Amino acid sequence: MITARGLSKSYWVARHRRGALGAMRSLVDRSGREVRAVRDISFDVAAGEIVGYVGPNGAGKSTTIKMLTGILVPTAGEATVAGYVPWNQRKSLASKIGVVFGQRTQLWWDLPLIESLELLRFVYRVPVDRFQANLTEMRSLLDLDPFLETPVRQLSLGQRMRGDLAAAVLHEPPLLYLDEPTIGLDVVAKARVREFLARINRERGVTILLTTHDLADVEHLCRRMIIIDRGRLLYDGSVEALRQRHGSHRTLVVDLEAGATIDGFVRDGVELVRADGPRRWLRFDREAVSAASLISSVVARAPVVDVAIEEPAIEDIIRGIYEGGLRAEPAVSE
Amino acid sequence: MDSQIGAELAICRRLVGARLRGQMQYRGSFIAQIAGNFGVNFVELIAILILFSHFGAIGGWDVGEVAFLYGLSCTSFGIAHLLGSGFSSFSTLIHQGTFDRVLVRPVGTLLQVLAAEMQIRRLGEALQGVLVLGAAIGFVGIEWTVGRLVYLPIVLASAVLLYVALFAIEATVCFWTTQATEVLNAFTYGGSDMAQYPLHIYDGWLRGLLLFVVPIGFVIYLPSLYLLDKPDPLGLPGFVPFLAPVAALAFAMAAAALWRLGVRHYRSTGS
Amino acid sequence: MRLYFEVARRSFQRHLTYRVATLAGLFTNAVFGIFFSSVYRAFYQDGERGVVADFTLPEILTFVWIGQSLLMLVYLWNWWEVADSIRTGDVVSDLMKPMDFQLYWLSRDLGRASCHWLTRFVPTFAMGALLFDLAWPGTISTWLAFFISVNLAILVSFGWRFLLNLSAFWLLDVRGINTIAVLVLNFFSGLLVPIAFFPGWLRTVAEWLPFRAIVMVPVEVFLGQRTPQSALLIQAFWVVALRLLGQVVLNAAVRKLVVQGG
Numbered sequence: 001m002i003t004a005r006g007l008s009k010s011y012w013v014a015r016h017r018r019g020a021l022g023a024m025r026s027l028v029d030r031s032g033r034e035v036r037a038v039r040d041i042s043f044d045v046a047a048g049e050i051v052g053y054v055g056p057n058g059a060g061k062s063t064t065i066k067m068l069t070g071i072l073v074p075t076a077g078e079a080t081v082a083g084y085v086p087w088n089q090r091k092s093l094a095s096k097i098g099v100v101f102g103q104r105t106q107l108w109w110d111l112p113l114i115e116s117l118e119l120l121r122f123v124y125r126v127p128v129d130r131f132q133a134n135l136t137e138m139r140s141l142l143d144l145d146p147f148l149e150t151p152v153r154q155l156s157l158g159q160r161m162r163g164d165l166a167a168a169v170l171h172e173p174p175l176l177y178l179d180e181p182t183i184g185l186d187v188v189a190k191a192r193v194r195e196f197l198a199r200i201n202r203e204r205g206v207t208i209l210l211t212t213h214d215l216a217d218v219e220h221l222c223r224r225m226i227i228i229d230r231g232r233l234l235y236d237g238s239v240e241a242l243r244q245r246h247g248s249h250r251t252l253v254v255d256l257e258a259g260a261t262i263d264g265f266v267r268d269g270v271e272l273v274r275a276d277g278p279r280r281w282l283r284f285d286r287e288a289v290s291a292a293s294l295i296s297s298v299v300a301r302a303p304v305v306d307v308a309i310e311e312p313a314i315e316d317i318i319r320g321i322y323e324g325g326l327r328a329e330p331a332v333s334e
Numbered sequence: 335m336d337s338q339i340g341a342e343l344a345i346c347r348r349l350v351g352a353r354l355r356g357q358m359q360y361r362g363s364f365i366a367q368i369a370g371n372f373g374v375n376f377v378e379l380i381a382i383l384i385l386f387s388h389f390g391a392i393g394g395w396d397v398g399e400v401a402f403l404y405g406l407s408c409t410s411f412g413i414a415h416l417l418g419s420g421f422s423s424f425s426t427l428i429h430q431g432t433f434d435r436v437l438v439r440p441v442g443t444l445l446q447v448l449a450a451e452m453q454i455r456r457l458g459e460a461l462q463g464v465l466v467l468g469a470a471i472g473f474v475g476i477e478w479t480v481g482r483l484v485y486l487p488i489v490l491a492s493a494v495l496l497y498v499a500l501f502a503i504e505a506t507v508c509f510w511t512t513q514a515t516e517v518l519n520a521f522t523y524g525g526s527d528m529a530q531y532p533l534h535i536y537d538g539w540l541r542g543l544l545l546f547v548v549p550i551g552f553v554i555y556l557p558s559l560y561l562l563d564k565p566d567p568l569g570l571p572g573f574v575p576f577l578a579p580v581a582a583l584a585f586a587m588a589a590a591a592l593w594r595l596g597v598r599h600y601r602s603t604g605s
Numbered sequence: 606m607r608l609y610f611e612v613a614r615r616s617f618q619r620h621l622t623y624r625v626a627t628l629a630g631l632f633t634n635a636v637f638g639i640f641f642s643s644v645y646r647a648f649y650q651d652g653e654r655g656v657v658a659d660f661t662l663p664e665i666l667t668f669v670w671i672g673q674s675l676l677m678l679v680y681l682w683n684w685w686e687v688a689d690s691i692r693t694g695d696v697v698s699d700l701m702k703p704m705d706f707q708l709y710w711l712s713r714d715l716g717r718a719s720c721h722w723l724t725r726f727v728p729t730f731a732m733g734a735l736l737f738d739l740a741w742p743g744t745i746s747t748w749l750a751f752f753i754s755v756n757l758a759i760l761v762s763f764g765w766r767f768l769l770n771l772s773a774f775w776l777l778d779v780r781g782i783n784t785i786a787v788l789v790l791n792f793f794s795g796l797l798v799p800i801a802f803f804p805g806w807l808r809t810v811a812e813w814l815p816f817r818a819i820v821m822v823p824v825e826v827f828l829g830q831r832t833p834q835s836a837l838l839i840q841a842f843w844v845v846a847l848r849l850l851g852q853v854v855l856n857a858a859v860r861k862l863v864v865q866g867g
Binding site: 011012066069070071072073087090091092094095097099101104106108111115116119122123124125 | 440602
């Protein structure tokens with residue numbers, strides 16, 4: 001579905017000059033510095049896969065997606081997407097892909113959702129019967145009915161995202177790009193988005209490439225992930241392998257009853273990493289210790305008000321890979 | 335290819351229809367804006383009439399003849415402003431990064447931007463222009479020949495095309511910088527204001543600018559010489575009053591080429 | 606007092622950073638200045654009259670260029686910062702602060718205006734003086750009176766704009782009222798045509814409205830057509846009247862906010 005070979009994108013950032021004269025000079029003299037947003041990235045995505053494309057802010061995720069949709073022309077490298085070269089055959093490719101930008105809607109701001117969807121039928125030239133069938137399915141899958149007649153500007157973020165998801169798949173694209181589809185959503189809305197994506201992947205065989213910095217998205221949806229940082233590809237392989245290697249630690253957060261203490265609590269594979277007032281952070285190896293047994297041993301020692309388990313943040317894992325230089329299997333091409 | 339363009343126009347019509355429905359939502363403010371847009375031009379007209387009440391004529395043209403220029407310029411500018419609304423709000427599209435969305439759809443970029451916005455309130459401008467144009471035609475008593483009858487709508491269409499192209503250029507510049515919009519306003523608003531008076535009252539350099547850089551003179555002033563049967567104080571060849579469609583088309587083609595250049599720039603920098 | 610000074614200083618500095626916008630604005634002022642000057646020059650040639658409604662050609666050109674120079678200084682169009690803060694709800698926290706709400710916005714506006722004195726008024730007027738033959742005052746005291754009169758014009762303009770902005774407490778969309786405000790201001794401030802050119806009854810209307818204190822009165826002072834004393838009287842009256850009116854409307858708005866919870 002996607003083949004990318006040596007994709008690179010550099011920007012030229014003009015030097016910023018002070019003062020009105022400086023602004024005038026900047027118009028003529030284009031000296032500045034080169035920013036290499038994406039450097040020599042290669043990967044393949046097979047039809048039917050869900051691939052998580054992750055990395056911290058500014059890593060080059062959006063730039064890659066923009067090249068693979070045909071919005072941006074790369075500085076170097078080759079790619080084919082659904083049989084097209086994206087930047088040369090942008091309009092042909094457009095009918096084969098669905099795109100969701102998490103922070104920007106592609107719906108018409110002041111129109112009811114249903115009208116936006118109907119307009120997109122014309123934009124993508126979807127036959128009426130296919131459109132109706134798809135719309136009916138989306139209405140039940142995404143539960144659109146309660147706000148189908150509401151202008152998009154009045155929708156909550158979660159509702160809007162559901163509308164955007166429907167809009168992205170109405171023309172039955174075999175490939176779906178999602179740029180931060182869960183950003184800013186609450187837990188329930190996030191779960192809903194994930195469930196929808198898993199379902200259209202399973203039932204329609206839609207290939208999905210999604211960028212995110214929420215590891216939970218990747219954990220729920222993807223078997224495979226690609227990690228980039230500072231424009232470079234750092235990891236391409238299964239999520240499971242990555243977690244085993246770098247994300248095996250979780251943190252138990254306990255709120256003790258006033259005056260209670262667990263000082264001196266010792267257990268193999270568990271480490272007290274932080275204490276703040278009645279709150280304690282216990283880092284534990286999920287391979288060695290189960291969360292349930294850890295909680296029960298803490299509760300046995302001191303009265304506990306509340307507990308929570310924190311997953312390792314994707315940034316931490318990526319930082320770990322980046323700093324430690326630990327290369328996970330399968331090997332990474334660079 | 336033809337069916338391609340036909341399909342794109344059909345989409346365009348749908349998008350525009352949707353925009354109209356969207357705007358009807360704030361009805362009170364909407365009506366106030368149409369009235370206000372009408373009024374802004376109306377007040378300018380009153381100002382012109384006040385000046386004529388003191389001076390009688392400008393550059394040898396009387397109040398009816400200047401009203402004709404004014405009506406021609408206002409009508410075409412109003413229609414162009416309406417049609418080109420998507421261009422005049424284009425800097426927001428670039429600012430919010432929404433242009434990416436335009437690029438991932440299987441429809442031409444120019445059409446999508448044009449159809450993205452349609453500010454009906456600008457109908458007020460065009461309406462006022464039409465009224466003044468009608469009154470001026472009655473007042474100056476044009477000697478109607480077949481040629482003049484046929485040419486007047488062609489002149490209007492040319493002027494609309496030229497103003498739309500001017501708005502398109504204003505939008506295109508946003509691909510490079512969104513800070514210079516006010517400079518471009520000087521060309522659009524300034525240009526249409528200057529077209530309300532006979533071109534020969536301006537200094538040579540300004541006349542040259544209005545003829546050969548932004549050819550507003552070719553679509554308003556020069557055709558009016560023929561339509562109103564006025565002598566040409568600039569001494570240009572006899573066929574120049576008929577160049578309105580040529581000048582407008584050439585300018586529009588230049589604007590379209592510039593737009594493509596702008597999209598290419600956007601796609602290589604992404605900013 | 607220190608608060609208001611600091612607010613003004615920050616506003617001054619912020620506006621100083623809009624360099625590209627300033628250059629663009631000066632270009633626009635120059636284009637329209639040249640346009641209006643060309644039109645008046647041609648009218649005076651056709652009329653073959655030296656003086657029209659007390660204006661000679663150099664005097665009318667001076668009127669044109671003072672008008673263009675004043676535009677940004679008195680911020681004639683499209684100032685909706687207070688309305689925006691009302692729409693977003695930020696206004697509530699501003700109203701709860703122990704400060705005079707109107708004075709706070711006035712300080713911001715004065716900071717902006719001091720910046721525009723330097724970056725908009727002086728350069729635009731200088732361009733006019735370079736390109737056209739203007740009429741200059743004979744005495745230092747006229748210059749001084751003009752300077753005072755322009756500053757009073759800023760205060761009158763602020764009072765009017767503040768009132769307009771408060772309408773956002775009652776209206777959802779201020780675009781309609783904005784369009785109408787622009788057309789009334791353009792005409793009755795004397796920006797388009799000097800008020801002395803108006804036919805009798807229209808002149809009477811203009812003289813009862815506050816808008817001439819924003820553009821026309823400073824021009825008349827500069828050209829020596831009006832004594833500094835009468836200018837001061839007119840402008841000071843409107844400064845005080847608009848300030849009081851603004852306070853009354855603001856109190857009504859706050860009452861509405863308290864009663865209806867916004």
